[in-house]
Amino acid sequence: MSGSWYPENAYMTLLGDALRETGVDVRTPPLSLFFPLTRAVLANPDADAMQLDWIYDYYVTTGTGFGPANALISVLRAAAFLVDVALVSLLGVRIVRTVHNERHHEGLYPRTERLVNECVFAVADAVTVKCGAAADAIAATYRVPTADGMAVVPDGNFVVAYENDVSREAARRDLGIDDDAFVLLFFGLIREYKGVPDLVEAFADLDAPDAELWLVGNPHDDRTEAQVSALARSDPRIETRLEFVPDERIQYFMNAADALALPYRRILNSGTAHLGLSYGRPVIAPAIGCLPETVPPENDLLYDPADDDGLAEALRRAYDHPDLESIGRANHRHARSQSWEQAAETLTSLYREPSGGRQRLGRLRRASDS
Template structure:
């Protein structure tokens, strides 16, 4: 496909997640400093991509994110509807390709985390992967997972490009001290505090985190902070938390200006996912200079590693408990891990991410990516 000579690029980005996730806002801001004009449009029932074309005209690039938003529904017969909605998506992509639009797809997760219609969704992803010009993932391990899960032939696998997940260092306020944060939350100043932070969805295994923590002795505290996915999830978290005063829950949406209070009060952030490819929650914890407790999955081993937290084998029934114990037993080591994570996060600034993404748009990006700090 021919790339235009003009330095100016127009991009249609879909679906629009900017209200609930700063990822796209930061990426778009970085792209706009590089002569890339981005229009974001939401997914929906009535041909969302063609609707975006009516708003801005034919773009140079269509950039797809979070593909489940196009095909997964809570209505009756989700598997059949996923196939129908997927056919609509494939038709729209084919029409855009016929108009000369380059198609880029960032794979944030292999499938919808709730696995509402996994076989149907996987079939749609197989089809989309073969239509796009480039597939973006956030690390080499994710590239391998995508190629294996979607059974990509070599000609399609050659379209995969690594673009790291940008940090959230300058997105949220971060000027409160740990002592002040703990005072506001009525937490002791001299005990280890581990926190879960984020939208509480079933795959994030928050009740399992609480149960593992309750099996540990000592004075450490566990914070569980976030809005439950639904009433059933909220009930499960409350039931797990019923009989241990060391566990504190805040089951509600946290305003942006209060995120720093919870992050600064903690020593480590625990994110015991049942499945994950890449994680904005991990990047958020690292951006606040916090150690991480998480499974050995997806991009996390390369991003966090043994120097940035305590990672465990998700197949080990005792893995999460042991990782929590190790974190709690060496608070000073958690501080060192947090400092390391902050340095790593700062290296993945949105300026570099946008530059790399623009290269993908123009089909100029090499397959792999190494941040300059990684080569030192």
Template structure:
């Protein structure tokens, strides 16, 4: 199978998924026109096809990128390749080019042979937004966990020491790429109004724009309890931040799925997430003692209650993630590919066209 993309620096989901597929005997390569022309491919798997719409580029450049992607999808299908989209989002986050985006989704969703949703709610939402998708196979395959082996788990006290945080503090952590829709300045302002002097907020990740970095810095200015690391983190630094956290807070203004939430749960850290998208389904899957929801924009009261919940709630030493094992996810993904391949073949037999 061909994959777009095969890997991303800040996204362990892809390497975990495709590594598990390779272990199941699949041949996986990054998509290119040359590879497609070489033949022998059954599936082209798309993730985040809307990424080009998030870039702050001229309309002509964006239009050209979208046209090339749609042309490539059409060419692949003419060669008998089934095109499958994993529904991470229902649209671009930045909304830079709304009319181009409407046209792009209209055309792409008519050129798919199958979709993979990460939750049942995600499948319903995708079909509601893009009604054409009711005509193609739609599998539900969840995000897998990122749990480390027991011997690789970090000690909280050591992690706090490396981060310059006293181990007796209540640590709230935001982790990941900082983009406008993620609401990080709102989190910082809500935290600053907390009366708890022993609380610490760690904000770690690379802002998507210099302006957003300045906004986060301005929100944090003057409060020594707020620690900012506004850059891309190494894998070791990510694990240190998770190990130090008492609560991972993700104040997103919009969300469908969150690999960061699953990453935090994989480190056995409780998470605070908005009651949007598939987050209620995540709570139901993992448990209310591990996943807490808030409504509307995050405020100081939400954060105060979540800290108290994180401290007082009884929970097992490990979040229950066995159902998110990568071998099981690889098997379900291969099943989704088979459905899409069958759909592609039947459609070609009926119409003789792409």
């Protein structure tokens, strides 16, 4: 498995463990700077398949301090990466591409991104997505693959990944929140596409003196931190914790909240939504990407992002809801029904299929004809 692998990544850890339970020998080889995938395959000659999750790290460059230089280096790295993927496909190892995002979250190098994605899709033996809507979105955005040519492999839950033994009352005491306050929580890495300014604006329209909005997470950069800090100062009901939250502290914020607010401007998959379900939190979010398929019907707090008042109305619905706890219980039940074992079984069947050179050739021809 190749991608952003590190022990703190619950997705990779839980999926890797579930794959091992199905009998798969999962390896996460160190990735060298030059032709890392080919060298990983050569160092593991008995490998049957390589799963590619996040591929931006292989070519996206941002650190030179000079935009044109970043773009040029990204193009050169992208070319080397595509050669690397092509060599792996010639070595008899199945390539399984798992799609997490439709596009780069910050919109970096869109032409290069399109070329890289379409070439990888064409070469891959299998492409997996998290939901049916994601398959439709990828098929509409890129020339290959088709929606019915992708395998839908939903994520499991995070119930066992994080501690959850602190009560609502204890969590609120720890954070200094009154028992009768209504708490909305934004949680996660703060980036432009997550729409935190939109949430602050909508919250300002919520006429509720007992409501609090907690913005918790590490800003993506200094500009984002300054923007969020300035927005928070505009309303005394807003609290911020603009920092990385260790795993053992996540439960305090989740269990202290009445609802989790995720005002994404664009999204395909949301690990934070899965996290909220795992903690039994009601989820306020736009009805886009996989979110309508992620939450159960009882979580009637999704809104139309095309409606200018949609987010504000969703916050009001949550505030006025007579029984948010019932939504939380339904979300927790739904989370527990999503198992990593199911995901692992589907992926294992994809790994064990014969290498699809003929299918790859057909996809390459369709891409060139388009």
